[in-house]
Amino acid sequence: MTSRLTYPTLVVEQNLWRAGLRTVAGVDEVGMGPLAGPVVAAAVVFPPSQSDARLPESFPAGVRDSKTLTPKARERLEPEIRQIATGIGIGLVEAEEIDRINIYQAGLKAMRLALDHLSVRPEHVLIDGRALPGYPIPQSTFTKGDRDIYSIAAASIIAKTYRDQLMLELDRHYPQYGFARHRGYGTAAHREALRAYGPCPAHRRSFRLLS
Numbered sequence: 244m245t246s247r248l249t250y251p252t253l254v255v256e257q258n259l260w261r262a263g264l265r266t267v268a269g270v271d272e273v274g275m276g277p278l279a280g281p282v283v284a285a286a287v288v289f290p291p292s293q294s295d296a297r298l299p300e301s302f303p304a305g306v307r308d309s310k311t312l313t314p315k316a317r318e319r320l321e322p323e324i325r326q327i328a329t330g331i332g333i334g335l336v337e338a339e340e341i342d343r344i345n346i347y348q349a350g351l352k353a354m355r356l357a358l359d360h361l362s363v364r365p366e367h368v369l370i371d372g373r374a375l376p377g378y379p380i381p382q383s384t385f386t387k388g389d390r391d392i393y394s395i396a397a398a399s400i401i402a403k404t405y406r407d408q409l410m411l412e413l414d415r416h417y418p419q420y421g422f423a424r425h426r427g428y429g430t431a432a433h434r435e436a437l438r439a440y441g442p443c444p445a446h447r448r449s450f451r452l453l454s
Contacts, residue, residue, distance in 0.1 A: 250307050251393040252297055253289075255383070259367050260291040266330070267291075268365035269394025270357055272350045273309065273402045277427030278437075279420070279446045280410050281335040282346070284353035285402035286361050286368075287394055288330035298393070301327060306396050308389040309403035321404045324397045332360035333405055342449040351375060357398075371395045417443045 259267045272284035292299045303323035305316065312320070325331060334356025336349040344352070354375060358365060367381050371388035388395040407426060414423035420436045420443065427433070427445070437452050446452060 251391050251396045253393045255392055256394055264366045265291055266363050266365045267367050269369045269392060269398045270354050271371045271389050271395050271399040271402055272353050274406050275346055275350055278429045278450050278452055279427035281337045282349045282353045283402045283406040284334045284357040285398040286332040286357040287328050287398045287401060288363055289394060290329050308396055309399040317400050317404050320400050330361040330363040331401060332357040338445055338447045341447050369394055413445050
């Protein structure tokens, strides 16, 4: 039996829609842990639905935390999410800025940028894990929000597929590191390449690149 622990629901969004809000944005960031590449965040706004169903028919089925999906599943869901969403925003912070402001602040900045790049102004923001200090729009934070909140899970899929494409581009520029395989994470093969070639401009030099 499918459980709410596995698949997120629209319960939080529907409560806000019933309260009269029209633009509720889910936001999530990816790429906090890799040794290379940007942090990417996405914000997603869905059209209000008052359906009593767990998930309205028009909404993509199978949306959940991007970390639990295969690349093929993410690539299938990403255009389906884009087709129904009324707004999608992307924010990214490159490695050089991550080194300058630190990874925690970079994640917050990427989320703010994603929200700022929405084509619609959100009336309420749903965030995975942590609040955005000083952000002028009401927000709610959720532990494991990418697991439980549909809009946040959708944002995680958009952000992950976008970042993966950026890492494929980096792989074409710096093929010796294998970014297409590990997406910048600290795998044994990645660390071995770092020993052989040293870091490239895409590496986060404030991170422990070798250990």
